């Protein structure tokens with residue numbers, strides 16, 4: 001048995017803004033929804049989503065004896081999260097301006113678990129940050145961090161949507177568990193649906209065939225998808241969200257931009273500089289050639 005208060009103290013001590021604890025449970029509805037979404041053709045080129053679906057629905061297949069899920073969130077909002085100037089044709093999603101969250105959040109989760117292990121030596125489990133088939137957003141809802149917005153992202157009352165998640169699935173029971181939030185949600189708001197330049201948001205799921213985020217990053221994409229000035233990712237359905245309006249840029253230096261996206265002259269960068277400058281950022285998933293191809297021919301559509 002491990003203390004929920006101790007977990008939250010340890011999470012905040014390593015820099016997480018939010019932490020909740022949920023019971024492991026079978027996520028049958030989410031598994032079914034994902035299967036139907038993939039069957040509808042949304043997963044083309046996103047083959048990893050179709051792998052290990054059973055593990056997504058059952059955490060005990062990832063961690064033997066899994067009992068609890070610690071869900072941690074951290075704000076990554078920065079000065080570009082509220083939007084770029086209209087004339088900008090080299091927009092980059094906010095998360096991609098920082099050090100790759102797979103690196104930062106994994107380290108934070110490991111530090112948190114090391115602290116917890118000092119008080120609870122029997123603790124065992126694994127940490128994940130978008131690195132394995134885990135329904136992280138569903139557990140975040142279970143753990144009371146927020147709700148799933150119309151654009152299918154987690155919306156949190158205090159930190160909005162520019163939040164990165166990491167989870168630790170542990171084999172220890174917790175002395176108390178959090179509950180989903182009550183009385184908050186999107187209400188009548190449809191701003192993200194209206195703000196999506198390609199009409200890709202269809203009631204809490206994304207038609208990835210029209211999504212700019214996918215079209216700028218994933219290897220398989222429809223080259224006719226208009227990119228509206230985005231060259232890596234897209235924040236349009238977040239910048240418009242009223243829950244982000246009052247959120248200040250994160251003071252956490254781990255999630256601060258590592259470069260100024262407006263100051264880069266992409267035409268003057270060569271492969272060596274690209275590799276050097278963006279090595280530890282999500283942009284390293286792309287190539288200079290792909291970035292350049294995203295900039296000009298489709299920029300005016």
Ligand code: SF4
Nearest residue numbers: 196211212234236237
């Ligand atoms: S990321 Fe951009 S294109 Fe994709 S759903 Fe959101 S607003 Fe639409």
Ligand code: SF4
Nearest residue numbers: 149150186189192241
């Ligand atoms: S913009 Fe409105 S509808 Fe979309 S996630 Fe935010 S609150 Fe919900």
